[in-house]
Amino acid sequence: MQIHKNDNVEVRENGHKYALYDIKKGENIIKYGSPIGHATEDIKRGEHVHTHNLKTNLSGNLEYTYNYKDYGITHIDTDLTFDGYIRENGDVGIRNGIWIVNTVGCVNKVAEKLAKLTGAKCFTHPFGCSQLGDDQAVTQKILCGMIKHPNAGGVLVLGLGCENNNIGEMKRVLGDYNPNRVKFLNCQDCEDEISEGVSLINELKEYASTFKREKISISKLRLGLKCGGSDGYSGISANPLVGSLCDRLVSFGGSCVLTEVPEMFGAEHLLMERCVNKQVFDKAVSLINNFKDYFTRHNQVIYENPSPGNKAGGITTLEEKSLGCVQKGGLSPVVDVLDYGDTLTKNGLSLLNGPGNDIVAVTNLVACGVHMILFTTGRGTPLGGPVPTVKIATNKSLATKKSNWIDFDASPILEGEKMDTITHRFLNYVIEVASGKQTKNEENLFEEISIFKDGVTL
Numbered sequence: 084m085q086i087h088k089n090d091n092v093e094v095r096e097n098g099h100k101y102a103l104y105d106i107k108k109g110e111n112i113i114k115y116g117s118p119i120g121h122a123t124e125d126i127k128r129g130e131h132v133h134t135h136n137l138k139t140n141l142s143g144n145l146e147y148t149y150n151y152k153d154y155g156i157t158h159i160d161t162d163l164t165f166d167g168y169i170r171e172n173g174d175v176g177i178r179n180g181i182w183i184v185n186t187v188g189c190v191n192k193v194a195e196k197l198a199k200l201t202g203a204k205c206f207t208h209p210f211g212c213s214q215l216g217d218d219q220a221v222t223q224k225i226l227c228g229m230i231k232h233p234n235a236g237g238v239l240v241l242g243l244g245c246e247n248n249n250i251g252e253m254k255r256v257l258g259d260y261n262p263n264r265v266k267f268l269n270c271q272d273c274e275d276e277i278s279e280g281v282s283l284i285n286e287l288k289e290y291a292s293t294f295k296r297e298k299i300s301i302s303k304l305r306l307g308l309k310c311g312g313s314d315g316y317s318g319i320s321a322n323p324l325v326g327s328l329c330d331r332l333v334s335f336g337g338s339c340v341l342t343e344v345p346e347m348f349g350a351e352h353l354l355m356e357r358c359v360n361k362q363v364f365d366k367a368v369s370l371i372n373n374f375k376d377y378f379t380r381h382n383q384v385i386y387e388n389p390s391p392g393n394k395a396g397g398i399t400t401l402e403e404k405s406l407g408c409v410q411k412g413g414l415s416p417v418v419d420v421l422d423y424g425d426t427l428t429k430n431g432l433s434l435l436n437g438p439g440n441d442i443v444a445v446t447n448l449v450a451c452g453v454h455m456i457l458f459t460t461g462r463g464t465p466l467g468g469p470v471p472t473v474k475i476a477t478n479k480s481l482a483t484k485k486s487n488w489i490d491f492d493a494s495p496i497l498e499g500e501k502m503d504t505i506t507h508r509f510l511n512y513v514i515e516v517a518s519g520k521q522t523k524n525e526e527n528l529f530e531e532i533s534i535f536k537d538g539v540t541l
Contacts, residue, residue, distance in 0.1 A: 084497075086319060087116035092132050098315025098397035098461070098478075100132040112137050115318060117350070119403035132399070139400040141349055141386035143379070144372040149364040152356045154414035159334045165304065165517035166296040167454075168236070171261060175303045176233035177454045177517045179294055180204055181287050182469065183239045184229050186253050187211030187246035190270055194241050197280040201288075203239070206469055206532040211248035218538025219247055223256045224424025225534050228450030230257060230265060231426070234470055236291025237264050239283055244271030263290045296519065302336030304517060305427055307448030307456040307470075308411040309342065311441040312390075314461025315397025316477040318407025321459035321493040325475065326413030327506040328457070328513065333415040333431050340427060340453055341412040342435040342444050344374040348385065349402030350409045354434065358417045366420035370436055377537070392462045411459065423535060427452045437535060441466050446532040455516055463488055467524025469532065471516050474523060475509075490522050 085093045085103065091113045092100040100114065106126040111118040120139045126132060168176040181203035183194045189212060194205035206229070210222045226248075230238050242250040250267050257265075266283045270276040308325055310317060329339040347354060351371045358364035378385045386401050398404050418431035427433060437447040445468035448456055455470050461477035463485045475491045476482035482492035491512055495505055516522060524530060 084319070086114060089116045090114050094315050094319065094397070100315070100397065100399070102126045102128050102130050102132055104128045106132075111140070114403060115406040117402070117406055119349070119406065120400040133397070134394060134399055137399045139349075139386040139402060141401055143385065144375050147352070147355055147364075147368050149358070149361050150356055151358065153416070154357065156330050156334055156413070156415045158336065161301065161335050163301040163335065163514065164298040165301060165514045166519065167299045167303070167517060168233070168294045168296060169299065170233050170294070171264075174233035175299055175454075176235070177519075178234040178470070179236035179291050180234075181237045181239065181284055181291060182206070182229065182232070182235040183241055183284075184226055185211065186226065186240060186242040186248050186250055189243045189246065190241050193270055193276055193280070196277060197239070197241075197284060200277070200281055201284045203284050203287075204469065204530060206530065208532055208534060210534050210536070212246045213541035214247055215539045215541065218536060218540075221423050221536075222248060222534050223253060225446060225450040227253065227257045228424055228426060228452065229469065229532075230260070232449065232452060232469070234454060236294060237284075237287030238266070239280065239287060240265065240267045241280070242267070242269045244269040300336075301332070301514070302430070304332060304513075305338040305340070305453045306332060306513070307340050307342070307445070307451075307453035309441070309444055309448065309456050310346075310408055310411060310459040311466070312460045312462030312464050313393050313396060313398055313404060313407065314477055316494075316497065317396075317398075317459055317461045318410055319477075320496040321461070321475045321477040322407050322410040323502065324493045324496060324505060324509060325411040325457050325459055327502050328413075328509055329411065329432060330413035330415050331506060331510060333413070336430055338427060338430050338433070339412065339415070340421070340433050340435050340448055340451060341409070342437045342447055343408060343439040344370060344436060345378075345401070346405050346408040346439045347371060347434075348375070348405055349400075350405035353406075353409055354412065354417055357415070363417060363420060367417065367434060370420050370434060374436070396461050411457070421451055423447065424450055440533075442468070442531060442533040443535050445472065446534060449532070455513070455522075457513075459493070465524070465527065465529050467522070467527070467529040467531070469530055471522040472524045473513070473516060487527070488523055
C-alpha cells in the first residue's frame with residue numbers, strides 16, 4: 084500500500100515499509116508525503132526499510148514561519164444529541180459517579196478501602212508529599228482539574244494533614260467550589276477516617292442523585308485524542324479515523340484535544356500551518372521548542388521515541404510516529420494551545436502540553452476537562468483513565484485477539500471501507516458512550532492516573 088503519491092516506500096501486510104524503487108544513501112525516505120528520515124545505505128527496490136538502513140533527520144530547535152492554511156472545516160448545523168448531565172454551573176458531564184481525589188499518596192490505601200465500601204472511584208498516585216516549586220504546582224493543577232471535572236457527580240478530597248500539598252493549599256489553587264459537590268477530609272483530624280469518609284461519600288451520593296440524564300447538543304462534547312502501542316497501520320486506519328471524527332465534531336461545534344508533544348516532532352509544521360492566528364502559532368512554536376529543551380536539559384536526544392513495540396510493528400523513526408500521530412487531529416484549525424493543568428475553554432481543536440507516556444497523557448487530558456478519550460492502538464493495551472477510554476484497533480488481528488480491551492475496530496479501512504461510512508458508525512458509537520454505554524476499561528475497572536514530574540522531591 085502506497086499511502087501518498089510522493090512516497091518512496093509502501094506498507095505491506097506486516098505493517099513494515101519496503102522500497103518502491105532504488106533509494107540512494109543519504110536520500111530521504113518519504114512516507115505520508117513527508118520525510119521520515121534518510122537512508123544510511125543504498126536500498127534496492129523491494130528491500131525492507133527499517134532501523135538497519137533508516138535514520139532520523141531530527142535535531143534541535145527550529146525556526147518556523149506562520150503561513151495559515153484553511154482546509155475547509157466549516158460549521159454544520161445538526162440536531163445530534165447525547166444523553167448527559169447538566170451541572171449547576173452549566174458544565175456538562177457524561178458520567179455521574181463519586182470520585183475520591185487524594186492530595187497525597189500516603190492515603191492511597193484509605194482511598195481504596197473507601198472505594199470498596201461505597202462504590203466510589205479512587206485514583207491513587209504517589210505524589211503530593213515533599214514536592215517543591217513548579218513540580219508541586221503541576222500536581223496541584225492536575226488534581227484540581229480532576230476535582231472540577233463534570234463527569235464526577237461528587238468529589239471527596241482526601242488528605243493526610245502534614246503533606247506539602249495539604250487540603251488548605253489545594254483549596255487555594257481550586258478556588259470557588261460547590262460544598263454540596265466537593266467535600267474534604269484530613270485523615271489526621273478524625274478518630275475514624277473510614278467511618279467519616281463513608282459518611283461524606285453518602286452525602287455526595289445523595290447530591291449526585293439529583294442529576295438525571297437529559298438531551299444535550301453534541302456541540303458540548305469534548306474528546307481527548309491519544310495513541311499508544313502503535314504499529315505500521317496506525318497512520319493508515321485508526322488515527323485517520325479519529326481525525327475524521329475530530330473534523331466532524333469540530334464542524335458541529337464540539338471540541339477535541341491533541342497532546343503527546345514529542346509525537347509531534349517532525350510533523351509539527353502540519354499543526355502550525357493550521358493555527359488560527361499568529362498568537363496561537365507562537366504558542367505552538369513554544370510548545371514544540373520548550374519540550375525539546377526539556378529533552379536536552381536532561382541530556383536526552385530529541386529524536387528517540389519509538390518503543391520496542393512500535394519498532395516491532397513497523398515504525399522506525401520519531402518523524403514516522405509523529406506523522407501518523409498528528410492525523411488524530413484531522414484537518415481542523417488549531418484554536419488554542421494549553422499548558423499542563425489548563426482547562427479547555429475554546430470549541431475546536433486544541434493542543435495540550437505533555438509527554439507521550441500513555442497514563443500521564445491520559446491523566447493530562449482528563450484534567451483539562453475532556454469527557455472521553457479516543458485511544459488508538461496497534462499493539463493493544465488495557466489502560467484506562469478516570470473517563471471512558473475508547474480503544475480503537477488499527478488491525479483486525481488485534482481487534483479479534485484482544486476483544487476484552489478493544490472497543491472499536493478501524494481495520495475495515497484497510498479492506499476498502501469508505502472513511503465517511505466508518506466515521507458515521509464510529510460517531511454513533513461515541514454518542515452511545517457519551518450517553519452511558521460502558522467502555523471496556525470501565526467494564527474491567529481499569530481506571531488510573533499518573534502525573535508528570537520534573538522537579539525535586541525532598
